[in-house]
Amino acid sequence: MSRLVVVSNRVPTPRSNQPQAGGLTVALSGALKRRGGMWFGWNGQLSQGPISRPKLTTHEGIEYATLPLARTDYDDYYLGYSNTVIWPVFHFNLGAMDYHRHYAEGYARVNALFADALTPLLSPDDIVWIHDYHLMPLARELRDRGVTNRIGFFLHIPFPDYDVLRAIPGHRQLIEDLCRFDLLGFQTENDQHAFEESANRAVGALCRQPGQLRHRNRNLQTGVYPVGVDVDELAQLAERTVLAPRVRRLVQGLGDRDLIIGVDRLDYSKGLEQRLRAFELLLKDYAHRRGQTVMMQIASLSRSSISEYADLRARLEGLSGHINGTYGDIDWAPLHYLNKTFARGSIMGLYRAARVGLVTPIRDGMNLVAKEFVTSQDPEDPGVLVLSELAGAAAELDDAVLINPYDIDAIAAGLNQALAMPRPERQRRHTRMMAVLRENDINAWEERFLTDLR
Missing domain, CATH: 3.40.50.2000 (Glycogen Phosphorylase B;)
Known part of the structure; x- marks a missing residue:
């Protein structure tokens, strides 16, 4: 059976004899235990400079591959672009957006860093499941490095209407990046429809039928998967x-x-x-x-x-x-x-x-x-x-x-x-x-x- 590789901005620190905090963390850990796999991402720590080789540990049958971020990467990628550009716009709060070009550069830089660190760890039959708005360019970065695995993406926050989305400088590149995944998952039908309309208006993607897009000779599937609880x-x-x-x-x-x-x-x-x-x-x-x-x-x-x-x-x-x-x-x-x-x-x-x-x-x-x-x-x-x-x-x-x-x-x-x-x-x-x-x-x-x- 193929291995599951979960990728998220932040990877929870596994601790023996302590329950994990969130329902989503418990669910993803359970999926990795059942299927066998690896969880990759930021360990929550800051370093003096960029580190591209992740630390590998194993806990309860799950392999964890984590790396720290440099302070400038944290400021530009996480605090900057992710949380003062994408977060407010995707929540329809344009007044709170604070765009700076170096934020966008930091966002691209960290996604490239993640791709550099993750690519050598992947096997040909791995299934890659990437989570949330911090990592929208990651499939493109992996494809550029020759990764041909099935790659899915789940967006945990809303997806805005196109007239809101286009307030972000470079929004077309974000749509292009999302079109490099094989499957995009959304919380609601409204989010799915908003993305499909944006993909059509921004980059000319063709919606053959609901849930099926064609862009640059690639097929992209979208779906609605509301997150639940245990x-x-x-x-x-x-x-x-x-x-x-x-x-x-x-x-x-x-x-x-x-x-x-x-x-x-x-x-x-x-x-x-x-x-x-x-x-x-x-x-x-x-x-x-x-x-x-x-x-x-x-x-x-x-x-x-x-x-x-x-x-x-x-x-x-x-x-x-x-x-x-x-x-x-x-x-x-x-x-x-x-x-x-x-x-x-x-x-x-x-x-x-x-x-x-x-x-x-x-x-x-x-x-x-x-x-x-x-x-x-x-x-x-x-x-x-x-x-x-x-x-x-x-x-x-x-x-x-x-x-x-x-x-x-x-x-x-x-x-x-x-x-x-x-x-x-x-x-x-x-x-x-x-x-x-x-x-x-x-x-x-x-x-x-x-x-x-x-």
Whole structure:
């Protein structure tokens, strides 16, 4: 059987006797263990200069091939082009784009570095699966070095409409690069259609039928593969950890109050400002919720060296203080705002203890928080998901309370609806969403993509 080679910007550090943090990491590790393979990418460390020969280690049957980045490469490729050009544009936030030519040069340089380091490690029958927006040029770089293997690419973030995409200088080259893969996977049909239209308008690729493109005498397949979660594993984890001391103390402190929970990276794409303003509006317009509702917003720090993220943190801290100062009482703080990262088990327990999960990104490829919240719930007394209709997950979870993330009045009304929803309706919605999550779980995502890639 052919070997699977997974390539990602960042490779998780394998540790003995410690569970891996994210569901996606667990899924890819599982695929590599079952099929035999290698995980290649950046090890998260910085070096004094470029290093092209990766360090090889083996853990639990998986070979890890990792290399550090030079500081200038990290600044230009990762912080610069990946996160201040591609990330904001692909999330429809043109105002946050900060393009510099040396960013684009760094992006090309690191993809070439990765190709130089990866090519000697490949065998002729390896299947190569490349992940996410950091590595869009990598198939072309590998092809230029004579690699003829099947190469697939999965984009975890949204793909923008062409009129948004073309704001990026050199966007046609990005499309040309993506056309060098054999299979492109997207989270939703909207993303797939946006790419196919962009490929046609930017470089003249012909769409023979949905999912089949022809460009420069090469065939390219596209497909929709929504990322899922391990439903049974997460449900069992939530059932266990809701009884953990930290979660139990929270539940005891709530008393008969309802908990609304949000868990996100600190990022402008997550709609955090609109979310806090909507919670303030809930307390203002639905006075019976005062003293009876607590919101916990966990916003783990992310890319804090980029000015937009530091500014966002300052605004959110000011807004949370304003809400507590205006509506709080001696025995009730309405908002708990935390810039921390918590263990996965604790988060799942908090989800299960919550009456409402609030997930309101202004743009998101999928958003696994929404799926994890649904999976964590007690089927006999489930909480309600309030979900942005602009998250990829909304295409599957249409039994959530769907809202426009820019409309704080609608978010507040959705919160009130969720808090007031009777148990039979909550059970019906939860049952239908769980059926969808089981059908499109993390293992189905991996199996469908790799079957199509072969």
